[in-house]
Amino acid sequence: MHSAAIQVEGLGKRYRVGEREHYRSLRDRISSASSAATRFLTGAKRRAVGSHASVLWALKDVWLSVPEGQVAGLIGRNGAGKSTLLKVLARITKPTAGFARIRGRIGSLLEVGTGFHPELTGRENVYLSGAILGMKRAEIARKFDEIAAFSEVERFLDTPLKHYSSGMQMRLAFAVAAHLEPEILLVDEVLAVGDTAFQRKCLGKMGEVAQEGRTILFVSHNLGAITRLCSRVLWLDGGRVRMDGAAASVVSAYQLEGFSHRAQWARPASLAATGDFSFTEVAVQSRTGDRTSLFDGNEPVNIGLVYGVRRRLSGCQVGIRVLNAEGVVIFTSGDADFLGTSAAPKDPGHYRATVQIPACFLAPGSYSVLVAAHLPERSVYEVIEGAVAFEITAPGSLAALDGRLGVVTPLLPWSTNRCEEAQP
Amino acid sequence: MNLETLEVAEAPCRHLALGARQETVASAPPVLLLAPRTRWLTVDTREFWYYRELLYFFIWRDIKVRYKQTAVGAAWAVLQPLMTMLLFSLLFGRLAKLPSQGLPYPLFYYSALLPWMYFSTTLQNTTSKLVENQHVITKVYFPRLMLPLSATLCGLVDFGISFLMFAVILSYYGVRFAIWPGLGLLYFPILLLLTILLALGVGLWLSALNAIYRDVKYVLPFLLQFWMFASPVAYPASLIPPKWRWLYGLNPLSGVIEGFRWSLTGRGDLPYRQLALSAAMILAIAVSGLAYFQAMEVTIADVV
Numbered sequence: 001m002h003s004a005a006i007q008v009e010g011l012g013k014r015y016r017v018g019e020r021e022h023y024r025s026l027r028d029r030i031s032s033a034s035s036a037a038t039r040f041l042t043g044a045k046r047r048a049v050g051s052h053a054s055v056l057w058a059l060k061d062v063w064l065s066v067p068e069g070q071v072a073g074l075i076g077r078n079g080a081g082k083s084t085l086l087k088v089l090a091r092i093t094k095p096t097a098g099f100a101r102i103r104g105r106i107g108s109l110l111e112v113g114t115g116f117h118p119e120l121t122g123r124e125n126v127y128l129s130g131a132i133l134g135m136k137r138a139e140i141a142r143k144f145d146e147i148a149a150f151s152e153v154e155r156f157l158d159t160p161l162k163h164y165s166s167g168m169q170m171r172l173a174f175a176v177a178a179h180l181e182p183e184i185l186l187v188d189e190v191l192a193v194g195d196t197a198f199q200r201k202c203l204g205k206m207g208e209v210a211q212e213g214r215t216i217l218f219v220s221h222n223l224g225a226i227t228r229l230c231s232r233v234l235w236l237d238g239g240r241v242r243m244d245g246a247a248a249s250v251v252s253a254y255q256l257e258g259f260s261h262r263a264q265w266a267r268p269a270s271l272a273a274t275g276d277f278s279f280t281e282v283a284v285q286s287r288t289g290d291r292t293s294l295f296d297g298n299e300p301v302n303i304g305l306v307y308g309v310r311r312r313l314s315g316c317q318v319g320i321r322v323l324n325a326e327g328v329v330i331f332t333s334g335d336a337d338f339l340g341t342s343a344a345p346k347d348p349g350h351y352r353a354t355v356q357i358p359a360c361f362l363a364p365g366s367y368s369v370l371v372a373a374h375l376p377e378r379s380v381y382e383v384i385e386g387a388v389a390f391e392i393t394a395p396g397s398l399a400a401l402d403g404r405l406g407v408v409t410p411l412l413p414w415s416t417n418r419c420e421e422a423q424p
Numbered sequence: 425m426n427l428e429t430l431e432v433a434e435a436p437c438r439h440l441a442l443g444a445r446q447e448t449v450a451s452a453p454p455v456l457l458l459a460p461r462t463r464w465l466t467v468d469t470r471e472f473w474y475y476r477e478l479l480y481f482f483i484w485r486d487i488k489v490r491y492k493q494t495a496v497g498a499a500w501a502v503l504q505p506l507m508t509m510l511l512f513s514l515l516f517g518r519l520a521k522l523p524s525q526g527l528p529y530p531l532f533y534y535s536a537l538l539p540w541m542y543f544s545t546t547l548q549n550t551t552s553k554l555v556e557n558q559h560v561i562t563k564v565y566f567p568r569l570m571l572p573l574s575a576t577l578c579g580l581v582d583f584g585i586s587f588l589m590f591a592v593i594l595s596y597y598g599v600r601f602a603i604w605p606g607l608g609l610l611y612f613p614i615l616l617l618l619t620i621l622l623a624l625g626v627g628l629w630l631s632a633l634n635a636i637y638r639d640v641k642y643v644l645p646f647l648l649q650f651w652m653f654a655s656p657v658a659y660p661a662s663l664i665p666p667k668w669r670w671l672y673g674l675n676p677l678s679g680v681i682e683g684f685r686w687s688l689t690g691r692g693d694l695p696y697r698q699l700a701l702s703a704a705m706i707l708a709i710a711v712s713g714l715a716y717f718q719a720m721e722v723t724i725a726d727v728v
């Protein structure tokens with residue numbers, strides 16, 4: 001009974017959906033400071049009356065047990081309750097029902113650079129962030145050189161963080177995080193940002209940590225990383241554990257479902273649009289604008305995105321990522337990919353965007369599309385994994401017919417000239 | 425009921441004494457039970473002790489950041505009360521000719537501005553503390569009480585600096601007019617403690633409220649302005665007509681500030697009864713603030 005590092009029994013977490021939006025609307029109504037006091041009173045009253053807020057169980061009756069030393073992965077769609085589960089286990093929020101028993105010192109890494117302050121130097125931030133993440137001062141001092149070396153920014157440790165590039169900040173943040181030594185580590189999606197080489201280094205470090213016998217609960221949309229790192233995977237769906245078992249089998253079952261060709265995704269009610277950025281709709285469309293999920297190889301595939309922006313976001317990029325049935329990323333495309341132009345700031349409002357995957361580019365097969373909005377190397381606003389899926393049913397070019405190697409089958413312009421006649 | 429069973433299996437600093445309920449497993453790491461909140465007013469001293477370094481780091485960060493962001497840094501702690509003192513001396517003293525208990529105006533005002541400035545700046549900092557740190561609150565656990573507490577303690581640095589300035593002013597008048605604090609100075613730590621407790625108590629209320637209603641931020645400047653004029657900062661409490669004294673006494677700061685003036689300058693009397701009432705009210709505010717803060721704490725990451 002007590003041998004598990006994490007023992008969760010009948011855990012539930014309820015949110016009142018109206019709660020957050022209520023605060024927002026109250027704020028919106030206040031335009032001048034002079035009327036603040038009276039608004040405050042009406043607002044308070046309104047809150048008491050407004051008990052009709054709908055209730056949402058982000059987690060419901062979750063049972064699971066992670067033995068000591070296991071590295072378990074947590075997968076599921078957005079709004080499935082993965083992050084909520086981590087937040088409950090990390091004690092950021094209290095459960096509404098059930099309980100969890102944690103055996104050992106627990107540390108959480110739900111964000112990179114938690115507690116960083118731009119005015120402080122790199123060195124000072126290592127101490128501050130380390131302390132916030134639960135390290136002792138002596139422990140940080142002892143590991144400081146190692147952290148500095150790992151971060152690859154040693155030369156700038158006495159420079160204020162605000163002068164760092166975002167990549168440098170990320171490295172420093174990861175370096176601190178990688179040296180946390182709790183017995184149980186909760187990790188959320190932090191590997192979604194940063195450059196590939198450094199990502200690999202961090203994954204490597206995490207693998208090392210795992211081998212030291214620490215218990216890790218790891219949430220990620222990166223199914224490749226999940227399969228590589230975890231021996232066991234839990235699939236959360238609608239706030240419950242849908243499947244629990246060996247990594248490979250759960251991931252493939254999850255992917256299989258992802259490919260039940262959905263031409264359209266609309267924001268579910270369970271996924272309240274509370275952030276600064278939120279997707280409302282994603283659709284796969286044919287050239288003529290019809291929603292479909294079946295394409296001929298010689299037709300272009302259009303992906304339409306509808307999203308809302310609540311606050312002016314500068315540098316925010318919206319992108320898609322296309323994966324094949326094996327989970328291999330075919331390509332990633334962003335709305336600000338042209339070199340030399342930085343992304344125009346996105347002002348509050350609703351946006352409609354379309355991106356076209358050219359004809360004769362994808363080989364026949366199933367594809368799933370991830371859509372995301374992020375501030376490159378800084379933060380991720382929203383990721384909808386497997387938002388839509390489509391299938392290329394017939395080859396669009398000869399390249400797709402003869403079984404040659406390669407994941408894409410583009411028709412590329414060839415130019416061939418005979419320069420010299422053959423000598424007889 | 426659950427605290428007594430806690431056994432430290434490893435070195436104390438490796439041990440995580442945790443919030444909710446705890447139980448012991450023989451020679452095993454600490455066990456933490458996460459369950460819906462059931463009790464009110466629980467301060468887990470063990471947990472607090474474990475996180476003491478974080479409190480230090482929060483205070484250290486705030487001081488460091490402020491000194492990096494301001495040109496004159498520490499001088500603000502002196503300039504603010506000094507300028508206000510000059511303004512009050514000129515306006516309320518020279519022009520309005522308000523009584524000052526026989527004290528030179530600068531001394532009369534500075535001795536009251538000392539606690540008032542601490543109280544008002546600390547309250548402002550404490551109130552915004554939770555919202556300011558929302559990105560940390562939603563990403564990692566630590567006793568949330570650390571945040572308002574750090575703001576309250578951080579203000580003491582400024583208080584110390586402006587107190588040095590007061591010592592200079594006092595020495596000047598001491599030498600010239602033989603105004604020295606007497607044994608009343610012994611009350612100074614108690615009065616300071618009451619001020620800290622009041623700032624913390626009101627701060628706990630407001631910081632938790634501010635997390636739900638950002639309106640608090642807008643109300644606060646008015647509240648502070650009102651509160652200052654409802655306290656004997658710019659005038660002596662003796663100016664209040666006797667029949668309104670009881671109402672005036674409901675302001676916990678009035679007794680404290682009068683007490684400060686008495687303690688630091690040796691003039692006037694210690695308003696014993698008033699101070700006892702203030703102390704009782706401050707205690708009530710602090711305890712209720714703590715209870716409210718803790719009730720809020722549970723959902724703070726969900727609403728902030």
